[in-house]
Amino acid sequence: MKILKHIRFFLILLVFYSCSGNKKEAIGSMVREWIGKKILFPENTLFITYDGKDSVDFLSMKSDYRIVTYVNSEACFSCTLRLPFWKEFIMEVDSVSLDKNIPILFYFDPPNKSDLYILLKRYNFMYPICIDEEDCLNKLNHFPTDMAFQTFLLDSDNKVLAIGNPINPQVKELYLNIIQGKQLGRENKSKHIITKVSIDRSSVSMGSFDWQEEQKSAFTLKNTGDKPLVIQDVTTSCGCTTVAYSKEPLQPGGATTLEVVYKAERPEHFDKTITLYCNTDNSPLTLKISGDAK
Template structure:
């Protein structure tokens, strides 16, 4: 139950109905054993087969990506690389990261892993055997697990899509010794210059840039912890310097369309305010 309360605290901004749903889901999966297919082939970028073993380790991080929706949006491979590096630099022991991807388009998946220079073992699970064994939740947020030595669920949640979940994973892995995750800053207030940006129509090959602003309207220093985009084709440039009361900071949204389409994406800003995370919607039509 202690773990359940901690997870619910990570999603404190959710509505009560969503909290109840999360509560039931976490109760179902906490302590549950994850089963692995008898014969899983792991490769580097879908080409070179590797001997990848994750047995007899105290902890492992396991993530499953289904074939529904935007593959690039779900993968977020650069953020996974960043998190894996952070775990490696924090831990004395190596923590295996186990990736099972159920591709709707094998060619696209190989392209994304090559584009993002993702040189870690991945199982391209074409028959979806991993999900068939376990029947994972349909929500992407709850398709990543921290497992113990017996493959039982210690924590659930995606650390690359939610920095609070990432901090929680690090706390569990370091047995509470991750001092970086313990830093608490006094909250302040913030005003966004806009809650949506419309890029309009533009040629698909043209990189698009727009800006929006955050103003510190409170009494304490405003700190942006992280900015997460719902798609790999969207990037945000921002300063990590603290913003004094009364001052503002500019964030630059960069959109590079992977294909011609009408799009609707979300940018999530995590900062030290009561209404964090902040959300910005971006729309447009790449032709």
């Protein structure tokens, strides 16, 4: 019964995905497939900190919930880790958990362990991780190929209660509500204040430039609805791209600017994505920057 309840809860989130009806149907089918499925873990898995000072057998820990996230080496590894976000999320989970003992299982399959250790040290990420060089976890479970659906909230029997990356604010809210035992239902949808937004452009070309020179650009957002516009989060596809924006609610008719800074790590042609989460029907919104760092 608990599993069936969370299927209904999670399907509510489909209203937050700005995609076609066919894609929503595909997401819904995938969610129904995974909710209630038991995640299998490789035997004798240990989690260690990057400096080797700590090792944890998370799989033997007793807890009502656990979260497992999987990152492989097929995409830009530094872009997909989002370590600062996970540090904040771990603190949020600890703050709402009654037993303060919900393990978060990080399975990383990095293209280069040395680069991973550099990233962990750069962000002072001391939470234990598992380096899964043989990709054993994925081979046991055959995860969805979409990185947005390679994170799972599990019950004490390792059965999936919810699926999705909590970088998405609505997914994070769902995870935290389940952990707190809050009841979710269709009535919650009406509590979300929805407005409308227009953007002056969806993509920016920064042209050609010396790769050592920082590049700046901007997107202008206007609240075209009749309710305050709230930017809940902005994520980027790479650590080389940062975005500054106001966290204050934008009143109807008002405008605000997303200030984008790109700092190349090497000479390259780039196409980077900025994902904007806000209280609109078409959230999340996708913006792009491109150019040639020479």
